[in-house]
Amino acid sequence: MKKPTFRAALAASALIGLAVPAIPAAFAAPVAADTPITEAELAAHIRVLASDAFEGRAPGTAGEDRTIAYIAGEWARAGLEPVKGSDTPWLQPVPLVESRSLGGEAQFRAKGRAIRLDPQGLLLNSRDAEASLDNLPVMFVGYGVDAEGNVTADVAGKAAIMFFENPPYGKDLPRYRERRRMLAEAGAKAVLVVAPEALGWERLRGAMSAASIERVQESGEPAISGFLSQAAADTLFKQAGFAVDPLRQAASDPGYRGAALPLTADLSARTEVRAFDSHNVIARLPGANPDGKAVLFLGHWDHLGLCAPEGAADRICNGAVDNASGIAVLIEVAKRLAKGPRPDRDIYFLATTAEEKGLLGAYHFADHPAVPLSDITVALNLDTVAISPRGTPVATIGRGRPAHDALVTEVATRLGRKIDSDGEADPFVQRQDGWALGAKGVASLMVGGSFSDMALLEAFLGDDYHGPGDEFSDKIPLGGAAEDADLHVALGRAFADKQRWPGTGD
Ligand SMILES: [Zn+2]
Incomplete structure (x- = not known):
């Protein structure tokens, strides 16, 4: 039997005529902090998305169908909604050739x-x-x-x-x-x-x-x-x-x-x-007190599919780190934001297709946004996040807007993170989906530990990256990813808060 939810219990008590006592403000529990996102929660998603059954998540394959169904399913369970008025709820077709x-x-x-x-x-x-x-x-x-x-x-x-x-x-x-x-x-x-x-x-x-x-x-x-x-x-x-x-x-x-x-x-x-449609997955967490501005989280779901020739021992590029890890973070961030106190502003979640083919899904979204680009007060991209252990400082790709940078620093510092502002990772700015939005004037940031320790990043890029070796194992460092996930929950709350972020920008 299913455990009843609190909402179901409320409805049941009303049906049998029991009044639900109002909780006096003085006794109301303090606003619960978001529960930390764990390595195990991230691992559970990565294990599925990077499994051989998903065939390396190439656009236009059965692997795409499984991937977008998984993401939309998780976001629906988290309490997100499809974008209003969409002919294809949860999905934005992206015509490719x-x-x-x-x-x-x-x-x-x-x-x-x-x-x-x-x-x-x-x-x-x-x-x-x-x-x-x-x-x-x-x-x-x-x-x-x-x-x-x-x-x-x-x-x-x-x-x-x-x-x-x-x-x-x-x-x-x-x-x-x-x-x-x-x-x-x-x-x-x-x-x-x-x-x-x-x-x-x-x-x-x-x-x-x-x-x-x-x-x-x-x-x-x-x-x-x-x-x-x-x-x-x-x-x-x-x-x-x-x-x-x-x-x-x-x-x-x-x-x-x-x-x-x-x-x-x-x-x-x-x-x-050969022409075909692939899909971006788009979901929305409606704000409690919207002012027309929005926060956008994004990450790419696609990877390279079958990448080794027939007869090779392992033909599948599973893309565990790149970028099942980012999608795992997006799913857990959505759950925390939907569960805790509801932020003022709408928060959009976008899982893009065909990033590996040249940011194609992100460019399509930028040309056909579900929310006007001028209303997006910040776009936060998550890509290749399972690189670093806990305690890695926070770097930001896309720095240079003083007010945005200051809020990121404040939020990260409050979580006990150190800030890395040496700009070493800046050359990656064109190699990630945020670039497609940044090119159209959206404040577009990639924040976290993966782009802080260049030795760790280069080690990944020089080894398993874009090869059959980027697959799920217990050896993938998820400590940094879990910390970055918590950081993104906090960033989502900060940028969606009308008091903390009036959204006048810089
Ligand atoms: Zn890649």
């Missing part, structure tokens, strides 16, 4: 004369199943954007050649995929990215011929995109009559507007394309 390059061909000409280019130095991909573009003018665009993040080169109708690396100027400028998309929006028919040697050409070739997943674009990808090896790019520059080093040098000027190369390109490519 899986494509596999079948290869392509290129012929460049200088003044009509064919240029001999090592075909091994070029990888091509079409947006649609097939594309063929003839006689495109060719433009070198440096990094593609100026220091303000705008495309200034005239690329309309052209093939643009762009550097892969982040621009050496400006701040928080978009990465190459986004810059490629911006060039397409500016009218480029094709974008060829010059791959630095450090990227590893063979690795890149492998990645291109493997299936890749992207969002179905509401705005354009170029009809043909691809990579040029450093050597192939240099050959083209030389054949166009440019000295290579000065051309590369010129591009590092933030005001560089590109150079038309006296070349034409005939490009063709074929691609196998």
